[in-house]
Amino acid sequence: MGALTAVAVAVGPWLTSPAGAQVAHTGSASAGETVNIYLTTTSGSDGRTVVKGLERQTPITFTTGGGGNVTVDESRTYQEFSGAGASFTDTAAWLFNSSGALSQGTRDEVMRKLFSPTDGIGVSFLRNPMGGSDLARFGYTFDDVPAGQTDPGLTRFSIDHDLADVLPLTQRARQLNPALKVMASPWTAPAWMKDNDQLNQGWLEAQYYGTYANYFVKYLQEYKNRGVPIDYVTVQNEPTCCAGYPSMQWNGSGLDYFTKSELLPKLANAGLSTKVLALDWNWDQWSGYGAPVVDDAAIRNHPNFGGIAWHGYGGDVRQQTTVHNQYPDVDAFDTEHSGGTWIANQQKEDMHNLIDYTRNWGRSWIKWSLAVDQNNKGPHNGGCSTCTGLVTVHNGDSQSGRVDYTVEYYTMGHLTKFVKPGARRIDSSAGSTVPNVAWKNPDGSKALIAYNDTGGQQTLKVNWGGQSFTYQLPAGASATFTWTGNQA
Secondary structure, eight states, rough: OOSOOOOEEEEETTEETTSSSSEEOOOOOOOEEEEOOOOOOEEETTEEEEEEHHHHEOEEEEEEEOOOSSSEEEEEEEEEEOOEEEEEEEEHHHTTTSSSSSSSHHEEEEEEEOOTTTTOOOOHHHHSSSSSOOSSSSSSSOOOOOOTTHHHHHTTTTEEEEHHTTHHHHHHHHHHHOEEEEEEESSOOOOGGBBTTSSOBBBGGGGGGHHHHHHHHHHHHHHHHTTOOOOOOOOEETOOOTSSSSSBOOOOOHHHIIIIIIHHHHHTTOOOOOOEEEEHHHHGGGGIIHHHHHHHHHHHHHEEEEEEESSSSOOOOTHHHHHHHHHHTTOEEEOOOOOETTOOOOHHHHHHHHHHHHHTEEEEEEEEEEEEETTTSSSSSSSOEEEEEEEEESSSSTTTTEEEEEHHHHHHHHHHHHHHHHHHHEEOOOOSOEEEEEOOOOOSSSSEEOOOOSSSSEEEEEOOOOOOEEEEEEOOOOOEEEEEEEOO
16 A cells, blocks of 8 residues: 555566565656546535536646656556446346336446446446345245255256346346456355245255355356356355345354365366355454455465455455455455445545555455435345445336436446556555545556545645646545556
């Protein structure tokens, strides 16, 4: 984070610091590089009413001379960017598709505005529930049988539920953005595999550990056969949380055993490249549910292990850096933090999340549902009745068929429209009044994302390789600055 003081050690043409940053020599910059500026501002104390949404400003240019309150150093690189986005919950997918709320033309338009890198914000990561969740019309899995029956051979397994909405929309998203990553997280195993015979709460019975791993394999194969390979999967969304909607209890030893002895071997035996991510919960749950899995070298060294999935509802984001320093080769993904009416200032919350997660080694920034309805209920199946999405779909009210693009659409766009999968985070000076994060894309272009976290205009002077630009950033504004060229 920020400038590193550790002494670098030469390794070939690179210099690798103990803290994980890499240093490389770069060419010289030409004078007067153009800087494009995209601004989002809101009115009101809650940061929800968009005044300017990713509005392009008059370009400025770098001038000769250094100095400034933010120095961008592309010779120091950190983690790779995997993507950012949200979830095609059953709620969001149904609202888009089968609810009848949207016309074909409106649905096509909102999909382009979400996923197209040219016509929209280029959402590049989906984390879809693997079965029902709290943001669904009802609870379900892919092998539900009548009470009192079981299906250990998974002969009744079917993803028919997803064929109506979730799968075709995910297929369309991949067409619009071929770089899209897809992740799946289960809220629960089928009820018949659990000790309480219910979708809510209960423990997976030991006799069904192997069967449940086979359930994962069948799900992944079904999606792959339909043109949607799943890049990442987790064992359980938020282990032990929460009563009132589909959920399941685990402990650390159970997660470790299932991951190592059942899931990873069966993915490998099936020839699936899907990576398993540990934890899938908050920073403050690491010791109980993440550490027992990641501390196991047999899991860390397995080719189907992919890293850690973090949620942002409890604890301190700096836990990601603490774990990174312990396991620098284990990737971190930020996979859920919903917007919601309980948040005092949504724009501020989003921008701090975007910046703090990625400055603490996060390779992704994934919110919760892509869409809810005008009542923020979606419909929903227990759980959150105050969650918000990147878009709001009006369904059954006086504005039925209209789609509102929320502030979360624009804050997400500050990252996804300008930072492409495969980009590398590069060094930039940390700041409390203007927090920021910088990236270098695979094509060499740069993106600096900044937020004015004060009630007054701030002078932002950015130094880059002996050149600098100055910009007056309005109070409470989000900005992305982009430019090309090589650092001197």
